[in-house]
Amino acid sequence: MAENIENLAADNGDFLDPYMVKKKERRRQKAINERIEGEFELNLNAMIDMMTVLVTFLIQSFNADPITVNESADLRIAKSTSDLALKDSVAISISKKSVMLQDEFVVSIVDGAIDPSNLQSAESSIIPLLQQKLQERLEQNSMWAKQLGRPDERLATLIVDKDTPYKVLIQVMTTASIAGVQNIRFAATKRGQGAVVKKAP
Amino acid sequence: MTDQNQAPISEENHEAFLARRAEKRRGRAHRARHEGDTPLNLIAMIDMMTTIMFFLIFTAVLSETSTLEVTSAKAPSAAAGAPSDDNAVKVPKVTVYISSDGFRVLDQTNNPDFAAKFAGPIERCGGGAADGTKPTICMREGLAETEPLIARLDYAALYNQLVKIRLEPTWFEGFGKDGNNVVSIGADAEIPFEVIVKTIDTARYILAPDGKADPGTPSAASNVSAFLLGDGKSPGPDALEKSKFAVKPAAGNPKKNERFDLFPFPSLVAARPSGG
Incomplete structure (x- = not known):
């Protein structure tokens, strides 16, 4: 140094x-x-x-959509050319295993069918538990809409697994209509029209 | 390395040294302020950005979700209205029924013209009158039964049949009035949801067939064959998939395009019992 x-x-x-x-x-x-x-x-x-x-x-x-669509192995949604955006509404999910209202489990689906014990009668399309929960939810939404001065649309968005049998879909839709849902929309993955597809052999 | 080792400094020099040192420090502080020379601690920012990035990556949904509006089985349907004028042309109310053997195209008003022209099996499926035993559009040929139903159903032929119905001059003007542009969709109990959605998509809008000249605006005087896929013969699935929507500038906004309606409002009807 x-x-x-x-x-x-x-x-x-x-x-x-x-x-x-x-x-x-x-x-x-x-x-x-x-x-x-x-x-x-x-x-x-x-x-x-x-x-x-x-x-x-x-x-x-x-994703700033008003409804979150969480796909999983049991819930793969179909593709559609529709360009109608998601809207704030009551979400009903139909997966391979269950019917859910928002995030709440309602009834289970076994082998592609709702257990007849969960239906109003063996021949009926109405699911009483779903009807009751849906009515409660719609009443809640109506109250909020009234307080906020918004129109009460009574809209439900069905998030349906692509393999769901038509019978289950109609059971849920019929129940929703009876519970007071006035408009129904299906959630789908957006696809374009005009895309090239693989030719069948 | 102590002060003892350094060269001796006189008192006068020491004062000068202190003055210069103070000046240098002032200079350094000034430069740091004005030249941005202060080292910025980026660690907190990097931590925050990493956390935000992971959160966004895990919550990001890269596929866009859309919705399809339908009227339900029991909800009041837009199709419910009947023509108000008894002398008016009876416009058919089209129903597409999906079974595991193909599509049946029906009319809820039992219009005899419709039954004769459009309800019977198409030429590829044997032709003839509609007796309910044979579907209007049978399954695509050359595909094994193990293939998924959505691949075996002939959507392109269904589209052609619906276009022929929609552009029929007898009732062309009547569509769109009294809710006649609704198509009712029904299916066997076990038909999967994706088949329903694709049927709805096929029935909603008029397409400009791929590789053909612009078919123009659909009207009662339109040449129907200009709107048909595969010249109306046996179009494959690619003819449907490659064709784009026929569009026109929107009425209020010329920068936006508007699609031509085929049957834009789907209504789902109750399922037929299994095996029926």
Whole structure:
């Protein structure tokens, strides 16, 4: 250290600033240590740029639909060319295993059919438990609509698994109509018209 | 490395040194403020962005969901109204019934013209009068029964049949009035939902057949064959899938396109008991 100070003094031939000398020495030592120990500073600029782009893209494509359609192995929705957007409504899901109102389990489906014990009678299409829960939900929604000064649309969106038999669909739709639902929509994955498909053999 | 090792500094020099050091520090602080030289601590920001990114990746739904409006089996249907004028042409109320052997195209008003022209099996399916035993549109040929029903049903032929019905000059003007542009869809109990949705999609709008000249605006005087897929013979499924919607500029907004209605309002009717 003392040698360095003397050398510097000799080189410059003027007043020696001990502070600067110490600082230069510390920097040199730090650089040596970094080279030896591999402690290089990571340049994070590229990573931050990439993350910003990704976050922006994800926020842009973030699903802001009023109804969340969560597909699973038991609930694969059909494809449709319709371009009608999802609307805030009562969501009824019909999967391979159950009928759900919003996120609440209502009745189970076994082998593609609703157990007759859950129907009003063996020949009936009405599911009393679904009717009761749906009526409660619709009354709640009507109350909210009245308080907020919005029209009471009594709309239900059916999120139906693509393999659901027509009989189960009609049972749910009939029950919904009796419970007071006035408009029914099916949720579907949007597909374009004009796409090329694989030809059948 | 102690102070003892450093070169001796006189009192005068020491004061000058302190003054210069203070000046340098002021200069550094000024530069830091004005040149943005302060190292920014990015760790908190990176942490936050990583968390947001993972949340968005896990919650992102990249496929777009749309909805299909239908009238239900028991809800009051737009099709319920009957023509108000008894002397008016009876416009058929079309029903498409889906079975495991094909589509049956029926008319709820029992219009004799409809029964004679459109309800019977099409030429490919043997032709003849409608007696209920044979479907109007039979299954596609050359496909094994193990193939899914949605692949075996002849949607392109169904589309052609519906276009012929819709563009029939006798009742063309009557469609759209009194809810006649509703198509009722019925099916056997076991028919899967995706088949229903595809049938609704097929029946809703008029297409511009792929590879053909623009068929123009549908009217009572239209050349029906210009609207038919595969020249009306035996169109394959690709003829339906490749064709785009026929469109015209929307009335209020010329920048937007409007589709031509075929039977845009589907109404589902009760299921037929299994095996019936």
